[in-house]
Amino acid sequence: MEQAKTKNNAYYRLLTRKMILTIIMVSLTPMILVSSIILYQYHTSYHEKVQAHLNELVLKHKQNIDNFLKEKLADIRFLAETFCFDELKEASFLQDRLEMLQQSFGPVFVDLGVVTSQGLQVAYAGPFRLGKALYFEADWFKKAMQTRYFISDVFLGLRGLPHFIVAVKDNWMGEPFILRATIDFVAFNDFVKNVRIGETGFAYILNRDGNFQTKPFFDIAPKKRPYREFLKIEEDDPQKVHIVEKADDSGKKIIYVAAFLKNGDWLLVYQQNHRDAYLDLNRTIIVAITIIVFGAIGIVFAALFLSKRMVNRIAMADHEKEMMNKQIVETGKLASVGKLAAGIAHEINNPVAIMVEEAGWIKDLLEEEEFHKSENLEEFERALKQIKTQGQRCKEITHKLLSFARKTDSRIQETQINDLVKELVALSEQRAKYSKITIHTNLENNLPITYLAQSEMQQILLNLINNSVDAMEITGGELTITTYSEGDGIGIEVSDNGRGIPEANLSRIFEPFFTTKPVGKGTGLGLSICYGIIQKIGGQIEVESVIDSGTTFHIRLPVKGPPER
Amino acid sequence: MFEDKNKPIKILLVDDERGFVDVISKRMSKRNIEVTRAYSGTEALQALRKEDFDVTVLDLKMEDMDGIEILKIFKKIAPDLPVIMLTGHGSEEAARDGVRFGAFDYLTKPCDFEELMVKIKEAYQQRI
Numbered sequence A: 001m002e003q004a005k006t007k008n009n010a011y012y013r014l015l016t017r018k019m020i021l022t023i024i025m026v027s028l029t030p031m032i033l034v035s036s037i038i039l040y041q042y043h044t045s046y047h048e049k050v051q052a053h054l055n056e057l058v059l060k061h062k063q064n065i066d067n068f069l070k071e072k073l074a075d076i077r078f079l080a081e082t083f084c085f086d087e088l089k090e091a092s093f094l095q096d097r098l099e100m101l102q103q104s105f106g107p108v109f110v111d112l113g114v115v116t117s118q119g120l121q122v123a124y125a126g127p128f129r130l131g132k133a134l135y136f137e138a139d140w141f142k143k144a145m146q147t148r149y150f151i152s153d154v155f156l157g158l159r160g161l162p163h164f165i166v167a168v169k170d171n172w173m174g175e176p177f178i179l180r181a182t183i184d185f186v187a188f189n190d191f192v193k194n195v196r197i198g199e200t201g202f203a204y205i206l207n208r209d210g211n212f213q214t215k216p217f218f219d220i221a222p223k224k225r226p227y228r229e230f231l232k233i234e235e236d237d238p239q240k241v242h243i244v245e246k247a248d249d250s251g252k253k254i255i256y257v258a259a260f261l262k263n264g265d266w267l268l269v270y271q272q273n274h275r276d277a278y279l280d281l282n283r284t285i286i287v288a289i290t291i292i293v294f295g296a297i298g299i300v301f302a303a304l305f306l307s308k309r310m311v312n313r314i315a316m317a318d319h320e321k322e323m324m325n326k327q328i329v330e331t332g333k334l335a336s337v338g339k340l341a342a343g344i345a346h347e348i349n350n351p352v353a354i355m356v357e358e359a360g361w362i363k364d365l366l367e368e369e370e371f372h373k374s375e376n377l378e379e380f381e382r383a384l385k386q387i388k389t390q391g392q393r394c395k396e397i398t399h400k401l402l403s404f405a406r407k408t409d410s411r412i413q414e415t416q417i418n419d420l421v422k423e424l425v426a427l428s429e430q431r432a433k434y435s436k437i438t439i440h441t442n443l444e445n446n447l448p449i450t451y452l453a454q455s456e457m458q459q460i461l462l463n464l465i466n467n468s469v470d471a472m473e474i475t476g477g478e479l480t481i482t483t484y485s486e487g488d489g490i491g492i493e494v495s496d497n498g499r500g501i502p503e504a505n506l507s508r509i510f511e512p513f514f515t516t517k518p519v520g521k522g523t524g525l526g527l528s529i530c531y532g533i534i535q536k537i538g539g540q541i542e543v544e545s546v547i548d549s550g551t552t553f554h555i556r557l558p559v560k561g562p563p564e565r
Numbered sequence B: 001m002f003e004d005k006n007k008p009i010k011i012l013l014v015d016d017e018r019g020f021v022d023v024i025s026k027r028m029s030k031r032n033i034e035v036t037r038a039y040s041g042t043e044a045l046q047a048l049r050k051e052d053f054d055v056t057v058l059d060l061k062m063e064d065m066d067g068i069e070i071l072k073i074f075k076k077i078a079p080d081l082p083v084i085m086l087t088g089h090g091s092e093e094a095a096r097d098g099v100r101f102g103a104f105d106y107l108t109k110p111c112d113f114e115e116l117m118v119k120i121k122e123a124y125q126q127r128i
Helices: A002-082 A091-105 A139-146 A185-193 A227-232 A279-366 A369-373 A377-406 A417-434 A454-471 A526-537 B018-029 B041-050 B067-077 B092-100 B113-127
Strands: A109-116 A121-125 A149-151 A164-172 A175-183 A201-207 A241-247 A253-261 A266-273 A412-415 A437-442 A450-453 A477-486 A489-496 A540-546 A550-558 B009-014 B033-038 B055-059 B083-087 B105-108
Touching: A002 A091, A002 A109, A002 A149, A002 A164, A002 A175, A002 A185, A002 A201, A002 A241, A002 A253, A002 A266, A002 A279, A091 A109, A091 A121, A139 A149, A139 A164, A139 A175, A175 A185, A185 A201, A279 A377, A279 A526, A279 B018, A279 B113, A369 A377, A377 A417, A412 A417, A412 A454, A417 A437, A417 A454, A417 A477, A417 A489, A437 A454, A450 A454, A450 A550, A454 A477, A454 A489, A454 A526, A454 A550, A526 A540, A526 A550, B009 B018, B009 B041, B009 B113, B018 B033, B018 B113, B033 B041, B041 B055, B041 B067, B055 B067, B055 B113, B067 B083, B067 B092, B083 B092, B083 B113, B092 B105, B105 B113
Parallel strands: A437 A477, B009 B033, B009 B055, B055 B083, B083 B105
Antiparallel strands: A109 A121, A109 A175, A149 A164, A164 A175, A201 A266, A241 A253, A253 A266, A412 A450, A477 A489, A489 A550, A540 A550
16 A cells, blocks of 8 residues: 555656656747847847947057158158258257147147268257267167158157157258157057047057057056067058957956057057956846846746646546545445345344244243143243344344445435434444443434435444444443534534544544554545545535544535435 | 134235244144145245135245235235235335235234234234
């Protein structure tokens, strides 16, 4: 029995698991698929958008800076080509030109100088005292002498301040000279200093050696940076923008966007932390993932809850079916026992009748004169009377059995519960007597008549009586059966003063297969069947028990009219 | 009340339980009743065709014929003959049917002999 139960439990557990898995799979799979596709698409297009934006940004600034440099060069060229060496080497003339330039372009031009092919500065206009300075060993001078136009990298030079030089080489009377101008570093620096996006986005310019040409917003070490890679690139397309994403030493992913300036001499780099650049995207992804996770949790809980509930329903239905089957079997058993008993009762009646009549015959004969003198006459008469009494007793027993058997059919018929109780008490009295149990009945006289299957009611009452008798078998006791009208229904109470039912068992008492009797003594079905029958009729059964004081079963039955045909 | 001591009451006792029929007839004979024994329905019908009886005691449940059928035939042959039926406990319904078909009364088996005697006398007096 227990084995079957555990086997059933395993079956229901498996069923629950299968249902949970199915629900979760069916609901989660499309959700995750659709979300992944949408997120992936969004991710890709957002990346493209951000990269396009950065591309645009860097390209625009590169063009601005290139234009700026070209312009400055053009200004100096104009000076060199318009005026001759003689004019330019006059310091006051040069000072006028510088002031003019500063008036037109602001303080971009710091100073002007005219340098001979020997590297001697013959004229100077500007805030520093650099007149007659010798440049023949300066890097920029050497390079400037080789080409017509030259823009230097940023360097400290003689003045000890970062600056760069725009130089134009021209000839005066077959002798080359250089007109040079210094560009204000601060003014130039502003071009890239103002490129700031988000919290971590900033720009700077490097030369081919990897030295900063502007002051970066954040302190970074260019040597380790991946733009070393960019610096190796031979510029072919001046419009090209390079985009690279790389992790730095601390593992942070950084986007680098770079473009070459100044005919490939300089590199404009914009860098921003990946996280910063894609902040909106990341936020959206986090929100989406949160929703998916909560949705998934919700689905899992719903699946658990629904499956449990459905399996419970199924288990209950199975259980009811099983109970019904058992009940049918038990009722059938009772009916066949009833039939058998009826047959036996009938068969016994005849021999008993003959025995009683034969005794009567002997009594008739004893009345004759010849026996009157017999000294044992009184004993004979006593014995004959006893035979008659015992015969009468047999008759009563068979009558009880027959009335019981007559009601084993399960047709719904007019029933007086009191009569049923009386019959069952009569049937159980003998057994009760052996266990020193007295059965009292306390029956209400005006109990309404109801329609029910008498065999079922018999089964219920017999079960309760038998249980009580079992409970008091050793100790003896009193069993009281009470009937009473209760509102529209009938109440029956079967009450004993036996050992009672422990609290722990009380709640399980109507469960099928629950028994406290030793193996083989009870099926544990009796009360569950009672419960099933009473439920079916539309009544209620309750139990109330106090340890060592007794148990009472209350049954409430509805009064029903004849069944409709 | 007329009762001829010399003229015994003639009874036809029908039951397929031989032992029962035998002991009852002996006890009745001792009480000045002339009993004709019939151990089956067929025997009973034969006996009834041969002679007249004052009262019939008929068991309702016999092997060869149904008691109610026998009763119907009896009522055709001798409409005035009172019939007391013996029935098993639980088949009173059949016995009540019997009363509807003209039986005098019924007793449930195993019946008390004295009770049976009272019923027989009642039936006999009613006939007269």
